[in-house]
Amino acid sequence: MNIVVPVKLVPDLVEELEINDDGTDLERDFLSYKINEFCDHAIEEALQIKEAHGASVTVIAIERDETDKVLYTALAKGADRAVKVTGVDEAATTHTAAKAMCTVIAGMDYDVVMTGVQAADDRDGQLGILLAGYLGVPCVSVVSDVSVSGDTLTVHKEYSGGMMARYEVTPKIVLGVQAARQTPRYAPVSRVRQIMKETELEEVLVGDADVDVGSTVRRMYTPEKGEGAEMLEGSSEDVAARIAQLLNEKRS
Amino acid sequence: MGQDILVVAEHLKGEFADVTFELLGKAAELAGATGGSVSVALIGSGMKDKAQELGAAAKVYSVDHTGLADFNPLTHGSALAAVVDHAAPRLTLVANTSMGMDLAASLSVAKDLPLIAYALDVQVDGDAIVATSQLYGGKIYAESASTGASVIVSVLAGVFPADAGRTNGSPAIEDVAAPDGIDDAQVRFQALVEPEGGDVDITQHDILVAVGRGIGSEDNLPLAEELASALGGAVCSSRPIVDSKWLPKTRQVGKSGLKVKPKVYLALGISGAPEHIEGMKDAELIIAVNTDETAPIFEFAHYGSTEDLFDLVPALTEKLK
Structure with a gap:
């Protein structure tokens, strides 16, 4: 079974996000990117399937500042192949990213595409579902439990309240992964360094993926602070005393 | 394309989800601005017997087929595309839920329609549909405008009041033919899995x-x-x-x-x-x-x-x- 995992890199939400001068996008200079955490789960689930049933895992990412590191890390974790897609604008919409991924994946011999269910910048939809549309194959997203039996996969799609729907699917298929069966593994830095020395990443230039998404951002902004929380100041002791007081008032 | 607002009804185990009524309430408000009326895409099996709960809509487009009883991203996706072809809405409102995400993004590609996702608000501004998306873990909002003849907006659950759309009535029901291949799809629904009982509720x-x-x-x-x-x-x-x-x-x-x-x-x-x-x-x-x-x-x-x-x-x- 050949599994392809297109991953998204997204701005690190721990850092402060600034808006550009036009007020229509993030200020992307100095923005630091990291792998979308759901895509990290998609890599993990693909590696789990590889280990349990045998599979070849190819990880693909569009070029950003941290892409090399993300791809080398995926190889260090056990992926067989890593491909960097170049020529796609940093501010590309998810439709455009999906189209670029489609251009690369359509020519591959794949059975299953697994990607993160959603990402922090999905203004125009989610990568997996859009990609499935461009590839002309079905997609099940919000998937958390994948098992393989022969040519058939059984997947669980999550609804709210812990309810799930079980589906049987036949490749070729795209899966939007919500959570892997275990926490994504860690690749030791030494192993990643070694891979970097020994391996050259494959690169594919996609120059013409631009999709007209039919909408434009008029205004991007930090939501107005509402009343928000009353912040409790002072030492841990002071704050603990105040919280204890609030809790006791509420309990009495 | 017309001026109508199409709400995609979401249901599980024969009951409409709250978010369906949230969208209906909002659709009724927006229909005044587009000069159209509110309609519902109702895809399922036997659900049209419950169409009276969708009284906030003037019309229900029903795709009724035993193979559509349970949500299936593939077959419900093709059924929705058929409804959109038929109804030619100005705006399609879908819930940004597990089911709705699949429908909205696949419809966007299948019909080449603009999609604005994770919406906290939707407005009609002249000839534009304007929606505000909640992005970057809620740290940033983006207000997008589309002048496309037909636009999809997927709306977060819980942002509009459900009561506004919870009206009984008797909307006109128009049947839309189910797409081919429902019983032989590449994605096959097996069962609903209830959450396991926990130690603590x-x-x-x-x-x-x-x-x-x-x-x-x-x-x-x-x-x-x-x-x-x-x-x-x-x-x-x-x-x-x-x-x-x-x-x-x-x-x-x-x-x-x-x-x-x-x-x-x-x-x-x-x-x-x-x-x-x-x-x-x-x-x-x-x-x-x-x-x-x-x-x-x-x-x-x-x-x-x-x-x-x-x-x-x-x-x-x-x-x-």
Whole structure:
């Protein structure tokens, strides 16, 4: 079974996000990117399937500042192949990213595409579902439990309240992964360094993926602070005393 | 394309989801601005018998087929595309839920229609549909405009009042033929899997101590448990804790977990991703502890502290004993 995992890199939400001068996008200079955490789960689930049933895992990412590191890390974790897609604008919409991924994946011999269910910048939809549309194959997203039996996969799609729907699917298929069966593994830095020395990443230039998404951002902004929380100041002791007081008032 | 607003009805086990009524209420408000009327795409089996619950709409486009009884992203997707071809709506409103995400994005590609996702609001502004998306974990909002002849907006659950769309009536029912190949699809629904029964029902507790990624490791969970026990409450969590298997799924609060409404919700090391907020925003008293002063949780909390929870929680537990 050949599994392809297109991953998204997204701005690190721990850092402060600034808006550009036009007020229509993030200020992307100095923005630091990291792998979308759901895509990290998609890599993990693909590696789990590889280990349990045998599979070849190819990880693909569009070029950003941290892409090399993300791809080398995926190889260090056990992926067989890593491909960097170049020529796609940093501010590309998810439709455009999906189209670029489609251009690369359509020519591959794949059975299953697994990607993160959603990402922090999905203004125009989610990568997996859009990609499935461009590839002309079905997609099940919000998937958390994948098992393989022969040519058939059984997947669980999550609804709210812990309810799930079980589906049987036949490749070729795209899966939007919500959570892997275990926490994504860690690749030791030494192993990643070694891979970097020994391996050259494959690169594919996609120059013409631009999709007209039919909408434009008029205004991007930090939501107005509402009343928000009353912040409790002072030492841990002071704050603990105040919280204890609030809790006791509420309990009495 | 016309001026009508099409709401995609979501249902599970024969009941319409609240978000369907939320969208209907909003659609009724917007129809005044587009000069069109409200219609519903109702895809299922036997659901049109419940069409009277959709009285906020003038018309229901029904795709009724035994093979469509349970949601299937592939076959329900083709059925929705057929309805959109038939109804030619100006605006299609879909819930930004597990089911709705699949439908909205696949429709966008299949019919080459603009999609604005994660919407907190939708307006009609002249010849444009304007929607505000909640992005970057709730830290940034983006207001997008589309002058496309037909636009899809996927709306977050819980942002519009459901009561506004909960009207009984007798909308006209128009049958739309089910697409071919429903019984022989590449994606086959097998069964609904009910959540496993848990040790603790967090929806029944008045006091919840919720832990998030900031708790650091499974070894630190006793900190929260001791506090919960001093308060006579229970421990619950955000998604990452459950994904790490530190707590069972039955303790998860949020979009794919449980919705809770306790008297007190003490959020420890929770950033407040929109998916989590959806499950706890109606708590009577929310106190949040997070060292990141920009964490969105502080927007929803009544009281907040940026103290390190590893200092604060033991001190607090001591005071409550």
